[in-house]
Amino acid sequence: MATTARPARSAGAPAGAAGAARPADGAIPAEPAPFGADPLRGVRPTITQASVERLFAILIAIAAVAYGAVYAPQVVGQLPYLDPVWGPVAAVALGASFVAVGVSAFAQRWAQVAQIVCALLLLVVLVTWPLTVREDIPDDQYPWPWWFLTVGSTAAAMGFAPWRATVYTALVPAVYAVVRLTPAGGDAGASAVLQGVYTAILSGAVLVIAVLLRRAAASVDTAQATAVRRYSLAIREHATEVERVQVDAIVHDSVLTTLLSAARAETPEAKALAARMARNAIDHLGAAAADLPGEAPPVTVHDLRGRITAAVGALAAPVHLRDAPVGGMRLPATVADALASAALQASVNSVQHAGGPEVDRWVRVEQRGGAVHVEVGDDGAGFDLGAVPAARLGVRRSIIERVQAVGGTAVVASNPGAGTRIRLEWHPEERA
Known part of the structure; x- marks a missing residue:
């Protein structure tokens, strides 16, 4: 057998x-890990919460700066129809928030603050629009906050908690549609509703993508942390098992064998052998107590x-x-x-x-x-x-x-x- x-x-x-x-x-030979490769060694997760936050911060920074640069002439062109004080102040404040969002891509600790300020400023500008207009803007132009609604919704999706971002995403298109229905907003009629729906769909898609990616990244981080904990537990259990096997083997090989040999020793040669085995057993126990990994060549x-x-x-x-x-x-x-x-x-x-x-x-x-x-x-x-x-x-x-x-x-x-x-x-x- x-x-x-x-x-x-x-x-x-x-x-x-x-x-x-x-x-x-x-x-x-190299000393490998006792239970396979370390889950953190040589493995770089493709999606983590930090990487998702960083990616969205960069994307919204690019969008804010790009939209601000592209539509700045249209904003300046509408200033003559607006309040001479609040109109320029609102435009400059929102532009400064776009710049802050762009800069926060390189200073991650300030990214959330910049995103929240940007989203809130856009909502304030949109709500106060009827009070800002002094003369009706031309019929072929949109109120200039329209061009930045998606930027504000994306900033809210990244800066706010999911439920707050959901409220913001639903509120901004509704406020814009109401503003467009007023004379100050151009009295757009049915097209105002269509524009609000379009903004809601686009902003909702951004919010869903952001929430899903964040949850997926959080799941990856949780799984990675769980793998590390399990690996650490396996290492401790393995070390305990190796120590137990070593102690059991020493006790059996050295101590029990020596005692059995001494009990059966009847001749001088057998007694001398038992004494020699006893000395070896003491040496083994002392070596096991003083053994440190990596010392022996x-x-x-x-x-x-x-x-x-x-x-x-x-x-x-x-x-x-x-x-x-x-x-x-x-x-x-x-x-x-x-x-x-x-x-x-x-x-x-x-x-x-x-x-x-x-x-x-x-x-x-x-x-x-x-x-x-x-x-x-x-x-x-x-x-x-x-x-x-x-x-x-x-x-x-x-x-x-x-x-x-x-x-x-x-x-x-x-x-x-x-x-x-x-x-x-x-x-x-x-x-x-």
Whole structure:
């Protein structure tokens, strides 16, 4: 029976990660995020609330300045028909608000204030128009506020809350239609209603687009913030799980194994071995307490094989090292520690459960291309992995989860009476 444990691919991991080129021998693989790519790293949202506000501020600034420049001669041409004081004051004040809207495109903090002032000034000019006119304007001309109604409605859509902007969008065309029906507005009759409807449709379209884009941008910002929170939570949970696996493995490998060996020690050699294992257990616990990420240098495959050979050489039964090619690949110290500890625990399990000294036990460490392979095997009693109680931590915590925690693969193949093979593999692409 064979059981395989592989690190799960995160939903946030890029699909092309598995097809990335393998690093050359001697290269140190980069440390990827444990649950796929960081949702903020390398991703620039196409729509955000800030970008929408900026875009509309620029558009309304362009419209205000352009409309003001184009229709300025018509405004000046109507001044003789208006009140000599309020007419020029109203035109200059509204023109100054257009300039302020244009300048606010470069000073975003003042954009909303400039837009609100522009919208309110246009409404004031429109409402006071009958009081401004001193002589009837020619029949072939519109009252000059007509040319700027869309600018005012757009400014209201951006400056006001949606419900206030809706009221403004409905009020301005109605006021204009009423003004046009009066003698001061030209007594336009039915055409005044058509012009009011046209203004309402155009202003309403601008308002709907602004509201929809703002809501879409707010949804993007909310989704992005949620992704960041979930990623941070996943990082914390992952760190907790890795720490739990490490502590469980150390407790089982070092403490429990030492206690069991000491309890069974009857000969001087067994007692000396138990004492040596106790010293190693104390060293492991001290190293785990003082371990800081990034301190240990990378380890070569040759050094990894030497570490495993030295560790299994201290066991009560002989474990032979089988020859295999090793290259110059270097792997992170955490990966080397996990592979060495898992190989040692597999050898300890073989010594304890596979049989006596007559059982052939071996370990092989090799590099195949860009991957590191470690095999621990014997031709002893074997076992049924499915029948192992859940409370037993040896295979699950100390071998499978320990290798899986560093992005590796663990395969346990065993059958009663047919021996056991434990194959450990680590590849930089697995971590990506």
